[in-house]
Amino acid sequence: KAGKTVSVMADRCGGNVSYAIVKDETGKEVNKFEFPDPKFAAKVEQLSNADPEMMPYFFVQSDDYLELKRRIVNSYLKGINAPGIATIDVAIEALKLAEYGTEAINKALESS
Template sequence: MPCMFQNVCKYVRKTREFAETVPNSHVTFVSNNAYENTPESLGECFERNAEGMLKNMAIHELALLVSFYDVSVENIESVTADKDFSSMQTLSGPSGKEFTDFDKIKFTIKTKTGKEVSVAADRCGGTDSYATVTDSNGEEVFRYYMPDDEDKATVKELQAQYPTAMPYFFTQDPDYVTVKERVAKFTATGEEAEGLATIGIAVETLRVAEYLTPLLMEQLK
Protein backbone atom coordinates (compact mmCIF):
# COMPACT_ATOMS: atom_id res chain seq x y z
CA MET A 1 0.00 0.00 0.00
CA PRO A 2 2.36 2.67 -1.10
CA CYS A 3 1.79 6.22 -0.15
CA MET A 4 -1.23 8.24 -1.18
CA PHE A 5 0.53 11.28 0.21
CA GLN A 6 2.59 12.25 -2.82
CA ASN A 7 5.95 13.76 -1.84
CA VAL A 8 5.41 13.09 1.88
CA CYS A 9 6.66 9.55 1.13
CA LYS A 10 10.41 9.10 0.96
CA TYR A 11 10.15 6.31 -1.59
CA VAL A 12 8.10 8.48 -3.95
CA ARG A 13 10.36 11.51 -3.58
CA LYS A 14 13.61 9.59 -3.92
CA THR A 15 12.38 7.57 -6.89
CA ARG A 16 11.25 10.63 -8.81
CA GLU A 17 14.46 12.48 -8.01
CA PHE A 18 16.58 9.57 -9.25
CA ALA A 19 14.47 9.08 -12.39
CA GLU A 20 15.11 12.70 -13.35
CA THR A 21 18.85 11.95 -13.54
CA VAL A 22 18.41 9.05 -16.00
CA PRO A 23 17.60 9.93 -19.63
CA ASN A 24 14.51 8.14 -20.98
CA SER A 25 13.95 6.41 -17.64
CA HIS A 26 10.86 4.39 -16.78
CA VAL A 27 9.30 4.26 -13.30
CA THR A 28 7.31 1.34 -11.89
CA PHE A 29 5.43 1.63 -8.59
CA VAL A 30 4.95 -1.76 -6.91
CA SER A 31 2.36 -2.29 -4.16
CA ASN A 32 2.23 -5.49 -2.11
CA ASN A 33 -0.17 -6.84 0.50
CA ALA A 34 0.30 -9.97 2.61
CA TYR A 35 -2.93 -11.91 2.15
CA GLU A 36 -2.64 -15.69 1.93
CA ASN A 37 -2.90 -17.04 -1.61
CA THR A 38 -5.96 -19.16 -0.87
CA PRO A 39 -9.57 -18.93 -2.10
CA GLU A 40 -10.72 -18.34 1.48
CA SER A 41 -8.34 -15.46 2.18
CA LEU A 42 -8.70 -13.81 -1.22
CA GLY A 43 -12.46 -14.40 -1.29
CA GLU A 44 -12.80 -12.53 2.00
CA CYS A 45 -10.54 -9.79 0.64
CA PHE A 46 -12.55 -9.49 -2.59
CA GLU A 47 -15.84 -9.16 -0.71
CA ARG A 48 -14.58 -6.72 1.92
CA ASN A 49 -12.99 -4.60 -0.81
CA ALA A 50 -15.78 -5.05 -3.33
CA GLU A 51 -14.99 -1.73 -5.01
CA GLY A 52 -12.15 -3.62 -6.71
CA MET A 53 -8.36 -3.54 -6.57
CA LEU A 54 -7.89 -0.39 -8.65
CA LYS A 55 -10.24 1.62 -6.39
CA ASN A 56 -8.82 0.02 -3.27
CA MET A 57 -5.26 -1.28 -3.10
CA ALA A 58 -3.84 0.36 -6.25
CA ILE A 59 -5.65 3.69 -5.79
CA HIS A 60 -2.57 5.15 -4.13
CA GLU A 61 -0.38 4.43 -7.16
CA LEU A 62 -3.02 5.86 -9.48
CA ALA A 63 -3.02 9.04 -7.42
CA LEU A 64 0.72 9.31 -8.01
CA LEU A 65 0.17 8.88 -11.74
CA VAL A 66 -2.48 11.61 -11.75
CA SER A 67 -0.25 13.91 -9.70
CA PHE A 68 3.07 13.49 -11.46
CA TYR A 69 2.64 11.77 -14.83
CA ASP A 70 -0.17 13.69 -16.56
CA VAL A 71 -2.51 10.72 -16.24
CA SER A 72 -6.19 11.55 -16.66
CA VAL A 73 -9.03 9.77 -18.41
CA GLU A 74 -8.83 12.22 -21.31
CA ASN A 75 -5.02 12.04 -21.57
CA ILE A 76 -4.58 8.25 -21.55
CA GLU A 77 -3.39 7.10 -24.96
CA SER A 78 -3.08 3.40 -24.10
CA VAL A 79 -3.01 0.94 -21.22
CA THR A 80 -1.39 -2.46 -21.56
CA ALA A 81 -1.66 -5.27 -19.02
CA ASP A 82 1.35 -7.47 -18.31
CA LYS A 83 -0.38 -10.82 -18.85
CA ASP A 84 2.58 -12.83 -17.54
CA PHE A 85 2.35 -11.09 -14.17
CA SER A 86 -1.37 -10.38 -13.86
CA SER A 87 -4.12 -12.65 -12.56
CA MET A 88 -7.90 -12.25 -12.26
CA GLN A 89 -10.15 -14.60 -10.31
CA THR A 90 -13.80 -15.09 -9.48
CA LEU A 91 -14.13 -16.17 -5.85
CA SER A 92 -16.85 -16.57 -3.26
CA GLY A 93 -16.75 -14.29 -0.25
CA PRO A 94 -17.93 -15.17 3.28
CA SER A 95 -21.52 -14.30 2.29
CA GLY A 96 -21.42 -16.83 -0.54
CA LYS A 97 -21.65 -14.13 -3.20
CA GLU A 98 -19.12 -14.27 -6.03
CA PHE A 99 -16.70 -11.43 -6.78
CA THR A 100 -14.40 -11.03 -9.77
CA ASP A 101 -11.24 -9.02 -9.19
CA PHE A 102 -7.51 -8.98 -9.76
CA ASP A 103 -5.43 -10.79 -7.18
CA LYS A 104 -2.46 -9.21 -8.93
CA ILE A 105 -2.17 -6.76 -11.80
CA LYS A 106 0.60 -4.99 -13.66
CA PHE A 107 0.05 -2.45 -16.41
CA THR A 108 1.74 0.35 -18.30
CA ILE A 109 0.04 3.62 -19.17
CA LYS A 110 1.13 5.86 -22.02
CA THR A 111 -0.25 9.39 -22.15
CA LYS A 112 -1.02 11.60 -25.13
CA THR A 113 1.58 14.04 -23.77
CA GLY A 114 4.34 11.44 -24.12
CA LYS A 115 4.75 10.11 -20.59
CA GLU A 116 4.92 6.43 -19.69
CA VAL A 117 4.73 4.78 -16.26
CA SER A 118 3.89 1.37 -14.83
CA VAL A 119 2.04 0.06 -11.78
CA ALA A 120 2.09 -3.40 -10.23
CA ALA A 121 -0.06 -4.59 -7.32
CA ASP A 122 -0.11 -8.02 -5.69
CA ARG A 123 -2.52 -8.99 -2.91
CA CYS A 124 -0.20 -11.84 -1.90
CA GLY A 125 3.15 -10.19 -2.57
CA GLY A 126 4.29 -9.68 1.03
CA THR A 127 4.63 -6.62 3.24
CA ASP A 128 7.22 -4.53 1.40
CA SER A 129 6.34 -2.18 -1.44
CA TYR A 130 8.85 -0.41 -3.64
CA ALA A 131 9.50 1.60 -6.77
CA THR A 132 12.01 0.96 -9.54
CA VAL A 133 13.70 3.00 -12.23
CA THR A 134 14.89 1.38 -15.46
CA ASP A 135 17.09 2.96 -18.09
CA SER A 136 16.51 3.21 -21.84
CA ASN A 137 17.75 -0.40 -22.26
CA GLY A 138 15.22 -1.72 -19.76
CA GLU A 139 17.88 -2.38 -17.12
CA GLU A 140 16.93 -1.65 -13.51
CA VAL A 141 19.20 1.06 -12.14
CA PHE A 142 17.37 2.01 -8.93
CA ARG A 143 15.06 0.40 -6.38
CA TYR A 144 13.75 1.96 -3.18
CA TYR A 145 11.79 -0.04 -0.62
CA MET A 146 9.10 1.01 1.80
CA PRO A 147 9.90 0.53 4.63
CA ASP A 148 13.55 1.37 4.22
CA ASP A 149 16.21 0.34 6.73
CA GLU A 150 15.56 3.44 8.81
CA ASP A 151 11.87 2.61 9.23
CA LYS A 152 12.20 -1.13 9.95
CA ALA A 153 12.87 -0.60 13.66
CA THR A 154 9.60 1.34 13.97
CA VAL A 155 7.75 -1.38 12.08
CA LYS A 156 9.06 -4.03 14.47
CA GLU A 157 7.90 -2.05 17.51
CA LEU A 158 4.42 -1.50 16.06
CA GLN A 159 4.05 -5.18 15.12
CA ALA A 160 4.70 -6.12 18.74
CA GLN A 161 2.26 -3.48 19.99
CA TYR A 162 -0.54 -4.26 17.51
CA PRO A 163 -0.13 -7.93 16.51
CA THR A 164 -3.57 -8.26 14.85
CA ALA A 165 -3.25 -5.25 12.52
CA MET A 166 -2.46 -5.62 8.81
CA PRO A 167 1.32 -5.41 8.30
CA TYR A 168 1.15 -2.67 5.67
CA PHE A 169 -0.26 -0.23 8.24
CA PHE A 170 3.08 -0.24 10.04
CA THR A 171 5.17 0.61 6.98
CA GLN A 172 3.23 3.85 6.50
CA ASP A 173 3.05 4.94 10.14
CA PRO A 174 5.66 7.75 9.82
CA ASP A 175 3.85 9.10 6.74
CA TYR A 176 0.47 9.07 8.51
CA VAL A 177 2.01 11.02 11.39
CA THR A 178 3.39 13.62 8.97
CA VAL A 179 0.08 13.94 7.15
CA LYS A 180 -1.91 14.35 10.36
CA GLU A 181 0.52 17.00 11.59
CA ARG A 182 0.26 18.98 8.34
CA VAL A 183 -3.54 18.77 8.23
CA ALA A 184 -3.79 19.76 11.90
CA LYS A 185 -1.44 22.69 11.32
CA PHE A 186 -3.54 23.82 8.36
CA THR A 187 -6.67 23.63 10.52
CA ALA A 188 -5.02 25.63 13.30
CA THR A 189 -3.02 28.21 11.33
CA GLY A 190 -4.16 28.09 7.71
CA GLU A 191 -0.66 27.09 6.54
CA GLU A 192 -0.85 25.08 3.31
CA ALA A 193 -0.52 21.31 3.82
CA GLU A 194 2.14 20.73 1.17
CA GLY A 195 2.69 17.38 -0.49
CA LEU A 196 -0.85 16.03 -0.03
CA ALA A 197 -3.31 14.99 -2.69
CA THR A 198 -6.17 17.43 -3.27
CA ILE A 199 -9.86 16.65 -3.70
CA GLY A 200 -9.41 17.33 -7.41
CA ILE A 201 -6.66 14.71 -7.64
CA ALA A 202 -8.83 12.27 -5.69
CA VAL A 203 -11.77 12.72 -8.05
CA GLU A 204 -9.62 12.24 -11.15
CA THR A 205 -7.93 9.22 -9.58
CA LEU A 206 -11.31 7.54 -9.07
CA ARG A 207 -12.26 8.36 -12.66
CA VAL A 208 -9.03 6.75 -13.87
CA ALA A 209 -9.65 3.64 -11.75
CA GLU A 210 -13.16 3.26 -13.15
CA TYR A 211 -11.86 3.78 -16.69
CA LEU A 212 -9.01 1.26 -16.41
CA THR A 213 -10.78 -1.60 -14.63
CA PRO A 214 -12.97 -2.85 -17.51
CA LEU A 215 -10.14 -2.34 -20.02
CA LEU A 216 -7.70 -4.43 -17.99
CA MET A 217 -10.30 -7.09 -17.25
CA GLU A 218 -11.00 -7.42 -20.97
CA GLN A 219 -7.29 -7.84 -21.70
CA LEU A 220 -7.02 -10.63 -19.12
CA LYS A 221 -9.98 -12.71 -20.32
Protein backbone atom coordinates in the same frame (compact mmCIF):
# COMPACT_ATOMS: atom_id res chain seq x y z
CA LYS B 1 11.99 11.23 -25.51
CA ALA B 2 15.12 10.35 -27.46
CA GLY B 3 14.44 6.60 -27.38
CA LYS B 4 14.58 6.27 -23.59
CA THR B 5 12.16 3.92 -21.86
CA VAL B 6 10.88 3.57 -18.34
CA SER B 7 8.90 0.78 -16.74
CA VAL B 8 7.09 0.77 -13.43
CA MET B 9 6.00 -2.29 -11.46
CA ALA B 10 4.13 -2.46 -8.17
CA ASP B 11 3.20 -5.44 -6.03
CA ARG B 12 1.23 -4.80 -2.84
CA CYS B 13 0.87 -8.52 -2.03
CA GLY B 14 4.42 -9.29 -0.94
CA GLY B 15 4.53 -8.30 2.71
CA ASN B 16 5.63 -4.98 4.19
CA VAL B 17 8.39 -4.16 1.71
CA SER B 18 8.05 -1.83 -1.26
CA TYR B 19 10.81 -1.36 -3.77
CA ALA B 20 11.76 0.25 -7.04
CA ILE B 21 14.33 -1.18 -9.41
CA VAL B 22 16.25 0.80 -12.01
CA LYS B 23 17.44 -1.19 -15.03
CA ASP B 24 19.69 -0.21 -17.88
CA GLU B 25 18.75 -0.54 -21.55
CA THR B 26 19.72 -4.24 -21.55
CA GLY B 27 17.41 -5.01 -18.63
CA LYS B 28 20.24 -5.43 -16.12
CA GLU B 29 19.45 -4.17 -12.62
CA VAL B 30 21.45 -1.02 -11.90
CA ASN B 31 20.01 -0.06 -8.52
CA LYS B 32 17.29 -1.10 -6.10
CA PHE B 33 15.57 1.15 -3.58
CA GLU B 34 13.73 -0.59 -0.73
CA PHE B 35 11.33 0.66 1.91
CA PRO B 36 11.40 0.19 4.78
CA ASP B 37 15.16 0.22 5.18
CA PRO B 38 16.65 -2.30 7.65
CA LYS B 39 16.57 0.17 10.57
CA PHE B 40 12.91 1.05 10.05
CA ALA B 41 12.03 -2.62 9.40
CA ALA B 42 13.46 -3.45 12.84
CA LYS B 43 11.24 -0.73 14.37
CA VAL B 44 8.19 -2.18 12.58
CA GLU B 45 9.05 -5.66 13.83
CA GLN B 46 9.40 -4.38 17.40
CA LEU B 47 6.05 -2.57 17.22
CA SER B 48 4.39 -5.62 15.64
CA ASN B 49 5.68 -7.87 18.40
CA ALA B 50 4.38 -5.45 21.02
CA ASP B 51 0.92 -5.37 19.39
CA PRO B 52 0.43 -8.65 17.47
CA GLU B 53 -3.23 -7.93 16.72
CA MET B 54 -2.26 -4.91 14.61
CA MET B 55 -1.49 -5.47 10.94
CA PRO B 56 2.23 -4.67 10.40
CA TYR B 57 1.60 -2.43 7.40
CA PHE B 58 -0.12 0.06 9.73
CA PHE B 59 3.22 0.52 11.49
CA VAL B 60 5.01 0.91 8.15
CA GLN B 61 2.63 3.71 7.14
CA SER B 62 1.95 5.33 10.53
CA ASP B 63 4.63 8.05 10.36
CA ASP B 64 3.42 9.15 6.91
CA TYR B 65 -0.21 9.22 8.02
CA LEU B 66 0.68 11.22 11.13
CA GLU B 67 2.47 13.81 8.97
CA LEU B 68 -0.50 13.93 6.59
CA LYS B 69 -2.89 14.49 9.50
CA ARG B 70 -0.67 17.26 10.91
CA ARG B 71 -0.59 19.08 7.57
CA ILE B 72 -4.34 18.84 7.11
CA VAL B 73 -5.19 19.96 10.65
CA ASN B 74 -2.71 22.86 10.55
CA SER B 75 -4.03 24.00 7.17
CA TYR B 76 -7.62 23.73 8.38
CA LEU B 77 -6.79 25.86 11.42
CA LYS B 78 -5.28 28.48 9.08
CA GLY B 79 -8.28 28.31 6.74
CA ILE B 80 -6.28 27.21 3.69
CA ASN B 81 -5.92 24.07 1.61
CA ALA B 82 -2.98 21.92 2.68
CA PRO B 83 -0.13 22.53 0.19
CA GLY B 84 0.78 19.42 -1.78
CA ILE B 85 -2.23 17.44 -0.53
CA ALA B 86 -5.17 16.61 -2.75
CA THR B 87 -8.48 18.22 -1.94
CA ILE B 88 -11.73 16.25 -1.97
CA ASP B 89 -12.44 17.67 -5.46
CA VAL B 90 -9.09 16.42 -6.74
CA ALA B 91 -9.72 13.02 -5.14
CA ILE B 92 -13.12 12.77 -6.86
CA GLU B 93 -11.54 13.57 -10.23
CA ALA B 94 -8.84 10.94 -9.60
CA LEU B 95 -11.52 8.34 -8.89
CA LYS B 96 -13.37 9.31 -12.08
CA LEU B 97 -10.13 8.85 -14.01
CA ALA B 98 -9.57 5.46 -12.37
CA GLU B 99 -13.10 4.36 -13.33
CA TYR B 100 -12.55 5.51 -16.91
CA GLY B 101 -9.24 3.65 -17.04
CA THR B 102 -10.79 0.50 -15.60
CA GLU B 103 -13.56 0.54 -18.22
CA ALA B 104 -11.09 1.15 -21.06
CA ILE B 105 -8.75 -1.61 -19.91
CA ASN B 106 -11.59 -4.10 -19.42
CA LYS B 107 -12.97 -3.28 -22.87
CA ALA B 108 -9.52 -3.77 -24.43
CA LEU B 109 -9.10 -7.09 -22.62
CA GLU B 110 -12.52 -8.32 -23.73
CA SER B 111 -11.74 -7.61 -27.38
CA SER B 112 -8.35 -9.33 -27.35
